[in-house]
Amino acid sequence: MSQHDQQSLQVGVIGLGAMGMGTATVLLQHGFNVTGCDISADARDAFVAAGGRSVATPAELVHCHIVLVVVVNGLQVEQVLFGEQGVASQLAPGSLIMQCATVAPSQAKQLGERLSTKGLMMLDAPISGGAAKAKSGELSVMASGAPEAFTYAQGVLDAMAAKVYRLGDAPGVGSSMKLVNQLLAGVHIATAAEAMALGIRMGLDPEVIYDVITHSAGNSWMFENRVPHILSGDYTPLSAVDIFVKDLNIVHQTGRELALATPVASSALQQFTAASGAGFGREDDSAVIKVYQRLSGIALPEAANDAQGA
16 A cells, blocks of 8 residues: 555544554644544544544544554443444444554454454554654554554554564454563562662662662663652653553453463552552552652652642
8 A cells, every 4th residue: 555545544543642642643744634532522622733633432433444542441442442432333344443552462352353253454553652752653563463454554553653563463462562561661660669769768869869770780761761750749640550550450360361470560560559549540650659658758859749748
């Protein structure tokens, strides 16, 4: 399919959060005809202001050839595809669903089978890179699906991603790889919080900890990316605590299905669960450090303290 043909495609994006909005906007910038769908009127209005079209329900994306699903969890994926206002029953045969949310590999396989019975293609295509990479079209896409699905989606993938990994010819493999990434990402954030808490408890300057560690072997991408939120006391949710409660639960459940112990991921899951239980579920995932504030009374950078007090 030529680039001209690709850009005549009608593309829908369900879920205009940080990742979905960035992806939908970058597709617009590449000349695609994009319709955004979100339950939030503010999100729809923002996308229209950026030059796109918007609808309130997935079923209204009936005109689309490719639909990206960029929602929060597996339940939402089920609802937007197969619910009362779902899009799957509305699309013409031969259309493509790109399932970009983090879901259990077993669910991804089932989705592919159900969509196939409706004559629809599916790419199991979880994304990684965060809001900034979504906005710049530099995501990593961990994808699996039939070769014809990759061919059909090539222009969209080229626009939204810096790297597209073709991991297999059927749904499930992409979600399996994303689960490996999410195990590491969640553990790294929880460990970064614990390391910062230890340093602060020992009397080290948080800014100095950050400077030294980001130039030392103990650094990680997540430490470098998330600790500045702690230093500035800004817990505006770019990715929320509850996302990792969900994702690390999927890791745990998948491990149980495979009879594979995941003790380090399980420990991180308990920390995120504690943060959510303490009322920080909708804050940035770096707010997992507030568990240590509650337990040991460490003094976080001033703006980070709860309005209600620890």
